[in-house]
Amino acid sequence: MHIVIMGCGRVGSDLAQALEEQGHTVAVIDQDPTAFRRLGSSFSGRRVTGVGFDQDTLREAGIEEAGAFAAVSSGDNSNIIAARVAREMFGIEHVAARIYDPRRAEVYQRLGIPTVATVRWTADQMLRRLLPSGAEPLWRDPTGGVQLAEVHTSTAWVGHRISRLQDETGVRVAFLTRLGEAILPSSQTVLQEGDLVHVMMRTDEIDRVEAAFAKGPEEEGGH
Numbered sequence: 001m002h003i004v005i006m007g008c009g010r011v012g013s014d015l016a017q018a019l020e021e022q023g024h025t026v027a028v029i030d031q032d033p034t035a036f037r038r039l040g041s042s043f044s045g046r047r048v049t050g051v052g053f054d055q056d057t058l059r060e061a062g063i064e065e066a067g068a069f070a071a072v073s074s075g076d077n078s079n080i081i082a083a084r085v086a087r088e089m090f091g092i093e094h095v096a097a098r099i100y101d102p103r104r105a106e107v108y109q110r111l112g113i114p115t116v117a118t119v120r121w122t123a124d125q126m127l128r129r130l131l132p133s134g135a136e137p138l139w140r141d142p143t144g145g146v147q148l149a150e151v152h153t154s155t156a157w158v159g160h161r162i163s164r165l166q167d168e169t170g171v172r173v174a175f176l177t178r179l180g181e182a183i184l185p186s187s188q189t190v191l192q193e194g195d196l197v198h199v200m201m202r203t204d205e206i207d208r209v210e211a212a213f214a215k216g217p218e219e220e221g222g223h
């Protein structure tokens with residue numbers, strides 16, 4: 001897919017290179033044209049000088065054909081504004097914003113923008129938010145029969161209990177990542193917007209589990 005990144009600091013340039021290595025096309029936006037030096041000569045994507053929440057700048061970066069947008073500039077406000085413009089004006093589904101002040105994370109999450117606090121930032125976390133489809137294996141047992149993986153979870157599961165998710169998908173939820181913190185859920189824990197769900201499952205059932213997580217809960221039965 002095509003992915004637009006706002007911010008060409010260390011994080012943005014590393015993310016751009018990682019995405020391009022995975023076969024995606026990438027456009028990077030930065031107000032400072034000298035920042036693009038961090039991308040190196042091998043980077044073949046677009047370099048767009050401008051403000052990342054300006055609609056014309058975003059269009060120049062190819063936002064209208066993009067599948068994901070990452071706001072990783074040095075300003076929290078700029079990042080969240082740009083992320084909201086990408087989602088609300090251009091309909092980009094997979095959006096993530098980097099923030100410096102973790103106290104703002106909950107506010108941003110309520111706006112529907114997944115956030116990554118700088119103190120806990122890793123390229124891996126950002127990649128998972130931009131490319132959420134499929135299970136991301138974290139551990140496998142020596143036989144390869146069982147694995148711990150982060151599985152993309154449809155927003156249709158938000159507001160439902162972990163117990164229902166487990167009953168309908170046949171997996172065991174090992175832990176959640178919520179607002180940058182890992183938590184051990186009980187069966188009564190309710191899934192919230194932005195939760196990352198890590199499950200234990202049989203390797204040969206990955207496709208079935210991914211489909212169940214992506215579909216959402218069965219209509220009958222309520223919760």
